[in-house]
Amino acid sequence: MKFESADDLVANVQTIPSLPAVFDRINKVANQPSAALMDVAGVISEDVGLSSRLLKLVNSAYFGFPSRIESVTKACVIVGTRQIRQLALATSVVNVFKSVPPDILNMQMFWRHSVGCAMAARTVAMIGGAQDVESHFVLGLLHDVGRLVMLQTMPDETARVIRESYDANCLTHDLERRRFGFTHADVGSALLKRWGLPPVVVEAVGRHHTPVEAPCNQHEAACVHYCDIVVHALGIGQSGNPMVPPMDETAWDVLGLEPEAADAVVAQLDTQIEELADQFCGGAQ
Amino acid sequence: MHDVQIDQLRVGDVVAGDVRDVSGKVLVRKGLVLTARYLRALRMWGTETVAIDGEDQSAPAPAVTISPAEEAQARSVLERRFLLAPVTHPAMARLFELSLKRQFLAWHAEAGHHEI
Numbered sequence: 230m231k232f233e234s235a236d237d238l239v240a241n242v243q244t245i246p247s248l249p250a251v252f253d254r255i256n257k258v259a260n261q262p263s264a265a266l267m268d269v270a271g272v273i274s275e276d277v278g279l280s281s282r283l284l285k286l287v288n289s290a291y292f293g294f295p296s297r298i299e300s301v302t303k304a305c306v307i308v309g310t311r312q313i314r315q316l317a318l319a320t321s322v323v324n325v326f327k328s329v330p331p332d333i334l335n336m337q338m339f340w341r342h343s344v345g346c347a348m349a350a351r352t353v354a355m356i357g358g359a360q361d362v363e364s365h366f367v368l369g370l371l372h373d374v375g376r377l378v379m380l381q382t383m384p385d386e387t388a389r390v391i392r393e394s395y396d397a398n399c400l401t402h403d404l405e406r407r408r409f410g411f412t413h414a415d416v417g418s419a420l421l422k423r424w425g426l427p428p429v430v431v432e433a434v435g436r437h438h439t440p441v442e443a444p445c446n447q448h449e450a451a452c453v454h455y456c457d458i459v460v461h462a463l464g465i466g467q468s469g470n471p472m473v474p475p476m477d478e479t480a481w482d483v484l485g486l487e488p489e490a491a492d493a494v495v496a497q498l499d500t501q502i503e504e505l506a507d508q509f510c511g512g513a514q
Numbered sequence: 515m516h517d518v519q520i521d522q523l524r525v526g527d528v529v530a531g532d533v534r535d536v537s538g539k540v541l542v543r544k545g546l547v548l549t550a551r552y553l554r555a556l557r558m559w560g561t562e563t564v565a566i567d568g569e570d571q572s573a574p575a576p577a578v579t580i581s582p583a584e585e586a587q588a589r590s591v592l593e594r595r596f597l598l599a600p601v602t603h604p605a606m607a608r609l610f611e612l613s614l615k616r617q618f619l620a621w622h623a624e625a626g627h628h629e630i
Contacts (some may be wrong), residue, residue: 295539358527459593462596462599471595475598476606488605492526497547
């Protein structure tokens, strides 16, 4: 099937996955002016699978909360409702894509790359003193989700592009652009927009290879751009792209980091990628 | 992992073991990335030292012997991976060195020479 653009692909394919309905309910409740923490916790608790994935996540060493969190309500109190919504989104998206055929791209390796990028983005956000580090985690986790959509909707063409990138040592997104006129970043951005996610997510994912083109959220796009490079450099997981992408120096300046920031990112990845990758993709084939 | 005096801690250090108060209550869990806020809090709590991940910069480097052949091999793996990503910028140069070090350690761990 031929598509004019990433938006065209996402709009015209019947098999495009949708976000679980529980999100609509969470957002509806949370966006009411009188929303109480208990209301949000109540909606999440109705979904047993989601609740148990969330509790496992917030109790992992990675999130480092001092006491054990036994209920979603307590999680909302300790971690914050906004952050819990972010983490609920993160764990659900991984679940949505569990059915992608594993023969072209190993899903465990794919999510390992994404979780690595998510952890790196959260660390970079912490070093930069960002208020909402969990939202950066989500950006990193979702940055390559467009590739999964492409593998589902145009599997042969996408597989060919991935194979050719490996054979010719080139960047997969360059080849995608030449071959299709759009990249996995564009497709990811179109999907997340369709899901009604905030502009910051749509932009950071859509511009992770071209961060200075982000109209409003350049800092977030630059963060994902750098963290994707870090995870490729370290060879953590597989994204379907064989090469470390070149760093945009303007994006680096936007981040305002010291080069040594990489030391903290690498130290944390080394100690905790195993536990967290297992939480996110333990069940993925 | 090594103990670092509170005054020597830096933003971005990763806590390698739970930090407890005198009564044994956990103040900060293992794995946390220190921010300026946590550094202030640790001082307020009266913490003296914190176990931090990574090598002790003040101690001599661990005795991982790398032969020139191994070094050349790791470099060539990395140079291929970085083929389209120039390492002229200090941030990329740092990342290349970290990736190289990680590659050595992974090989040594595989060969059973060194644990990471």
